[in-house]
Amino acid sequence: MRDLLPEAAAAEAWVIETHGRVAGLFGYLPIAPPIVEYAELFERGVGTGTDIVEKEMYAFDDRGGRRLALRPEGTAGVLRAARTGGLCDDGSAARLFYSGPMFRYDRPQAGRYRQFSQVGAEYLGETSPHADAEIIELGFQVIRAIGIEDAHVELNSLGSAAERQDYRNRLREFYAAHVNELCADCQRRLDDNPLRLLDCKKDAELASHAPLLSSAWSSESRDYFEAVCSSLSDANISFRHNERLVRGLDYYAHTAFEYWHSSLGGAQNALGGGGRYDGLAEVLGLPPTGGVGYALGVERLLMVTADTHGAPGGRGAEVVVCSVSTAEGSAALALARRIRSAGIAVEADASRRKLDGKLRSAHRHQARIAVIVGESEVATTTAVVRNLGTREQRTVPWDELGATIAHELHQEKSL
Ligand code: HAM
Numbered sequence: 001m002r003d004l005l006p007e008a009a010a011a012e013a014w015v016i017e018t019h020g021r022v023a024g025l026f027g028y029l030p031i032a033p034p035i036v037e038y039a040e041l042f043e044r045g046v047g048t049g050t051d052i053v054e055k056e057m058y059a060f061d062d063r064g065g066r067r068l069a070l071r072p073e074g075t076a077g078v079l080r081a082a083r084t085g086g087l088c089d090d091g092s093a094a095r096l097f098y099s100g101p102m103f104r105y106d107r108p109q110a111g112r113y114r115q116f117s118q119v120g121a122e123y124l125g126e127t128s129p130h131a132d133a134e135i136i137e138l139g140f141q142v143i144r145a146i147g148i149e150d151a152h153v154e155l156n157s158l159g160s161a162a163e164r165q166d167y168r169n170r171l172r173e174f175y176a177a178h179v180n181e182l183c184a185d186c187q188r189r190l191d192d193n194p195l196r197l198l199d200c201k202k203d204a205e206l207a208s209h210a211p212l213l214s215s216a217w218s219s220e221s222r223d224y225f226e227a228v229c230s231s232l233s234d235a236n237i238s239f240r241h242n243e244r245l246v247r248g249l250d251y252y253a254h255t256a257f258e259y260w261h262s263s264l265g266g267a268q269n270a271l272g273g274g275g276r277y278d279g280l281a282e283v284l285g286l287p288p289t290g291g292v293g294y295a296l297g298v299e300r301l302l303m304v305t306a307d308t309h310g311a312p313g314g315r316g317a318e319v320v321v322c323s324v325s326t327a328e329g330s331a332a333l334a335l336a337r338r339i340r341s342a343g344i345a346v347e348a349d350a351s352r353r354k355l356d357g358k359l360r361s362a363h364r365h366q367a368r369i370a371v372i373v374g375e376s377e378v379a380t381t382t383a384v385v386r387n388l389g390t391r392e393q394r395t396v397p398w399d400e401l402g403a404t405i406a407h408e409l410h411q412e413k414s415l
Contacts, residue, residue: 019119023097033077039069045076047250049192070103093125120295127290133231153239167216272296324374342402
């Protein structure tokens with residue numbers, strides 16, 4: 001697990017903030033279930049045959065002997081929290097968004113970590129294809145708001161639970177004749193999770209001859225899928241029907257999708273993904289509830305976007321108040337307090353270092369203005385305001401500092 005130093009932490013905070021802003025524009029409300037849940041929630045929800053539960057979940061017994069897990073994903077917890085908290089009880093829908101750390105015992109590599117952050121949204125209590133399209137559009141708009149213009153959606157339908165069962169059987173029959181050609185992982189998965197064989201990178205050639213998921217669709221499933229497609233076209237979202245997209249979680253039926261970007265290389269390296277999970281609530285022992293949602297990987301978004309101009313980038317304050325000697329230390333702190341009360345980010349440097357060194361480090365930390373206070377300034381209740389870019393400077397009375405600096409910063413920004 002990694003430390004996020006200021007620049008990375010600021011960038012993640014910016015993604016989370018941007019997500020909340022865009023989700024708010026679609027009328028979504030925040031929800032924050034805990035990071036630790038009963039392990040059973042994920043075993044039942046995500047599925048015991050999935051990699052996430054079987055190989056990647058951090059599960060442990062607490063001191064009271066409860067079997068718990070660090071959440072590997074957000075959907076099961078959000079649905080549990082919403083329904084046990086009474087949302088949707090009156091039959092109305094709930095539009096919810098969330099963010100935070102998730103945990104998977106994965107092999108760490110670029111874009112794949114054991115603790116990572118997701119931003120996500122779940123639209124509960126609504127089963128029309130327009131809900132699927134709204135969710136896909138929301139995730140897509142978030143990706144755009146992060147500055148990524150060339151992502152696209154890979155879309156598929158897994159059909160109903162019964163159709164998927166039928167398809168599983170057909171897949172097992174197809175692969176039965178080729179067991180010896182399969183990689184070790186796929187041989188193991190063939191019995192309990194044959195769908196995963198379709199997106200195995202090692203066995204891609206064989207998968208290209210496997211029966212197609214759409215061959216198991218009923219006409220209702222086909223209509224549903226086509227309605228989602230047409231709604232996405234109306235919203236001008238670029239998408240592609242990917243017959244082999246199956247997703248790594250068991251709770252999906254009908255719509256399944258991922259957001260891809262060419263620089264990440266597709267399957268198992270998506271920017272994000274999601275789908276419809278109408279059967280999940282019952283599997284968890286909750287009242288039946290339709291649902292569709294997505295989650296985006298914050299680290300993946302940041303790998304792809306070149307432009308995090310919305311993020312402060314781990315910079316310090318724009319203004320630094322420097323005392324000339326330690327004698328003016330408390331004057332420097334008082335002036336910083338005064339400038340801060342005008343709503344301006346400011347640091348005080350009342351250290352023992354020489355003034356030159358203080359100015360150099362202010363410049364290095366990208367401060368734009370230094371306020372210098374020495375013995376003669378204290379005597380005349382003034383300070384020297386120096387623009388660190390142009391090196392122009394002037395003497396300003398203490399009670400005009402806030403206004404003068406605000407004006408100076410504003411002028412710079414409008415240049
Ligand atoms: P997921 O596809 O497992 O779906 O994860 C969503 C995204 O989280 C991935 O596309 C990826 O960007 C990011 N991600 C997953 N694992 C890692 C990792 N080890 N390191 C870094 N990033 C990672 C879900 O989690 C579902 N809950 C999505 C959903 C919401 N379905 C319905 N509603």
